[in-house]
Amino acid sequence: MNTPAPTFQPVSKDALASIGTDPVPVAPYVDPAYFALEKEAIFKNTWIQIGHTCEVPHAGDFILRPFEAGDTSVLITRAEDNEIRAFHNVCPHRGTQIVSESEGHKTRFSCPYHGWTFSNQGDLIVAPDAEQFYIDPKSCQLPHIHVGVAAGFIFINLADEPEQTLEEYLGDLLPQLERLPHAHATHFTEYVYEVNANWKLTYDNFQENYHLRFIHPRSGAAAGGPENPFGYPTEYGFHDPHRTQRIWSNPNAKASDFQAFAFGKGARFVLEQGYSLEEKQYFGIFPNLFILSTAMTPFSQWILPITADRTRSIIRLYWVGADQNASHRFAREFAMVSALDIHSEDRAVIEAGHRGLASGALSHIHFQAQEVLCRHLFNQVDRRVRNYQAGLGVGRS
Amino acid sequence: MSRLSKLPEAFRDLEQFVDQWALDDANARHCARLDSHADERKQFFAALGPRAAEVLDYLDAKPLDAFTEAEENLMRLMLSLAQVGMAEEIQRDQEAFHAQYARFITINRAVSDQRS
Numbered sequence: 001m002n003t004p005a006p007t008f009q010p011v012s013k014d015a016l017a018s019i020g021t022d023p024v025p026v027a028p029y030v031d032p033a034y035f036a037l038e039k040e041a042i043f044k045n046t047w048i049q050i051g052h053t054c055e056v057p058h059a060g061d062f063i064l065r066p067f068e069a070g071d072t073s074v075l076i077t078r079a080e081d082n083e084i085r086a087f088h089n090v091c092p093h094r095g096t097q098i099v100s101e102s103e104g105h106k107t108r109f110s111c112p113y114h115g116w117t118f119s120n121q122g123d124l125i126v127a128p129d130a131e132q133f134y135i136d137p138k139s140c141q142l143p144h145i146h147v148g149v150a151a152g153f154i155f156i157n158l159a160d161e162p163e164q165t166l167e168e169y170l171g172d173l174l175p176q177l178e179r180l181p182h183a184h185a186t187h188f189t190e191y192v193y194e195v196n197a198n199w200k201l202t203y204d205n206f207q208e209n210y211h212l213r214f215i216h217p218r219s220g221a222a223a224g225g226p227e228n229p230f231g232y233p234t235e236y237g238f239h240d241p242h243r244t245q246r247i248w249s250n251p252n253a254k255a256s257d258f259q260a261f262a263f264g265k266g267a268r269f270v271l272e273q274g275y276s277l278e279e280k281q282y283f284g285i286f287p288n289l290f291i292l293s294t295a296m297t298p299f300s301q302w303i304l305p306i307t308a309d310r311t312r313s314i315i316r317l318y319w320v321g322a323d324q325n326a327s328h329r330f331a332r333e334f335a336m337v338s339a340l341d342i343h344s345e346d347r348a349v350i351e352a353g354h355r356g357l358a359s360g361a362l363s364h365i366h367f368q369a370q371e372v373l374c375r376h377l378f379n380q381v382d383r384r385v386r387n388y389q390a391g392l393g394v395g396r397s
Numbered sequence: 398m399s400r401l402s403k404l405p406e407a408f409r410d411l412e413q414f415v416d417q418w419a420l421d422d423a424n425a426r427h428c429a430r431l432d433s434h435a436d437e438r439k440q441f442f443a444a445l446g447p448r449a450a451e452v453l454d455y456l457d458a459k460p461l462d463a464f465t466e467a468e469e470n471l472m473r474l475m476l477s478l479a480q481v482g483m484a485e486e487i488q489r490d491q492e493a494f495h496a497q498y499a500r501f502i503t504i505n506r507a508v509s510d511q512r513s
Contacts (some may be wrong), residue, residue, distance in 0.1 A: 165467065189423070218487050258482040261449060319508050321446040326456030326472055329509050334479040336507060340427070341483055344499035 007393060008228040008248065011236055013369040019238065020375050023364035024070045028382060030358045031196045035308035038381060041388030042287050043069035044158040047169045049289045049302060050074055051154045052318070054185050055103065057085060062120065064089060069199075069288075069305040070158050074145060075109070076100055077120035085357035086147035086156045087122050092140040098340055109142075118142050130396070148379040152185055152318070153289075153300075173239055173283060177357035177382060181298040185318035189336045194312045195347060197354035200377060202313060205346050205353075206290060206301060207373035209233065219341045225250030232370045241286035241380040241382055243373050247294075249280060259338075263296065266331025273320055284373060286380055297335045309354060315343060402467045404474075408448075408457065411474065414441050418477035419470040423507030424437075428496055430480040431496045438492070442485040445478050 028034045048070070055063050056078040063076045073089040075098075089097050090377045091111040098118070100110045108125065110117040117126040122142035123257035146157040147245035148166030150172065155166050167174060177183060195202055205211070209231040212220045228248055255263060267277060275295035283291040292299040297317055304312040317336055323329035357365070367375045403415045418441060420426050430438070445452070452475055456468060464472060484492045492497070 153444060187508045189504070189509075191502050191504045195501075218482075218491060220491070238477065251511040256486040258449075258486045260448065262479065262482070265453065323461060323508055325461060326475065328455045329461065330453060330475050333476045333507065333509050334482070336423065336504075337427075337479045337483045340499065340502055340504070341488065341495065343501055344495055347498040347501060 008232075008234075010228075010232040010370060011234075011329065015371045016236065016369045019372050020379060023366050024375065024378050025364055026357050026362050028385070029201055029365075030308065030354070031333045032308040034385065035198075035305065037385045037388060038305070039069050039071065041384045043305070044071075045163075045384075046159075046287055047148065047157045047162070047164075047166050048156040048287070049285065050086070051076055052182075052185065052188065052316075053084065053152050053154060053379050054318075055154075057186075059103070060105045060107045060120065060121065061103075062099070062106055062109075064099050064101065067156075067304070068307075072158070073097060074156055076147070076154060079120045080107070080119075084119075084147055084154060085120070085122060086145040086154075087142040088145060089146075090143055091116055092124075092143065092201075093307050094353050095128070098142075116140075120142060120298050150174055151180065153177075153182070153185040153198070170242070170285070171239060173242055173244070173285070176281070177283065177291070180279075180291065180293050181273070181295060181320050182300060182318040184320045185298075186321055187319040189317045189319070189332070190314060191336070191340055191343075192312060192314045193343065193347070194306070194310060195350050195354075196309055197311055197350045198308060198357075200309045200381065201288070201357070202311040202350055203284075203288065203303045203377060204349050204374040206370075207284065208371040210368065210370055211349065215345050216342055219338070219345060221245075222250055222253035222255070222296065225252060230370065233335075236372060238376060243284040243286075243376050245282045245284075245373060247280035247282055247292075259334075262331055262334035263273065265327040266296055269331070270367065284377070285291055286377075296331075296361060297339055299339060309358065313343070315339065402465075404471055405455070405465075405467045408452065408471055411444060411448075411471075414444065414474060415470055417441075419473040420477065420509045421473070422504075424504040426480050427478045427499070427502070427504050429477060430484055431500055433481075435492070438481045438484050442478070442481050445474060446482065446485075449475065449478060463512075478505070 050065050051063055059078055059080045061078050065074045068072050075087045075089045077085050091098050093114060093116050096111055096113040098109050107120050108117055115128045119125055122144060124137050124140050127137040141232040141328050148155045150166050150170055206207050212223050212231045233245040234248045235246045277295055279293045279295050288303040290301050300316050302314040306312055403412045420429055452471060456472055487497045
């Protein structure tokens, strides 16, 4: 009997309607006043990924990360007690930023202005001519930031007292994240770019596959196929405030000879490490991180708002163990190149989207059912912004 | 780098590509692809692509940290081939279009980078 192979069915419109069906207002994507509210309501009040434990593997290691949406720069240290700590990079004497290197190995940090010197646990060790002060310099520590580690990632929370622990915040996604290569990474490859666009528009580009056939007809060819021409995912998950999707890939996609060669060189190492080549889960961790679990390109994108219309994306491929030989090194390099090519293709449309919305020509935009993750991000952001405004006694008309 | 031994004996015929493509770090290779002419990519891919399996078999016989400078150069050529193979086989006549946006991306570090 000629039974046709089961064809792909996208998740139904009706099943996704509970996330919302209305047009979405434009102002939150372009308005500097809305961005100012997002900074207070979200970026200074939520667990934010700031790095990875493999960046500070040894006692005495530190990293410094700019965090514009939190109006600060964050010093992360691993001290001799093996604890990871986070501080504002701010001298409690007169507020001068202390550290300027982006990473290194130091157990003492000295302020360049007047020589106040701190341990990597934040304690003041030396304040020159301390007796001239009217305060006890021992009470002056580096301003502390709440820090947590989950699945290898380092998160901070700028709130005075976070409403939830990091574990509570990640909830049922945490055990899934802990199984990813990212959680066990010892090395990473990183590339970065900035776009003239709002952070949510930047993020949204990576939350829907509707655009793939138009923007990535070549580099993304395997993401679609006759039975699923738009490459829609096979399922969505809503884990408020986070979200997931399971990526569909075309089982009949034909890789180019060179792609197949590079894939073959890398696959052995992935399998030897016990990871599946079938892993295709996408994790959208609120507010500004997403993680792709594919073992050949174990990937994260960290979307850092700079201003209402400027965003930095930091893309990392997380690797378990050093390159084992030339084939392994080559395969990992090719995985990076493949991801980077796709990122470069998205740039123009992300910026064109922002310019169009900033023109003021539209009051609302439209998300179809298969753009539900974009809608979910908007819902989660807007709820927090409204709650924050309500707390200030500022209503929105 | 010794002019006499840019590449291992068996791969000396590829030496003409060393200056352009045997670069130290991933960002330099990314830039080399974007700055190259179509003919340069085509020639490099035509010469090294068919020998990629042979090159990796040769290099896999040794640990990465035991490479001679000539072997390291051969490794660097293979890493540039990852870039050029993407341009030649996937982007094809769209490579110039792609390159104008790829220029905005900087590779800060790669696991392949030679770090002292």
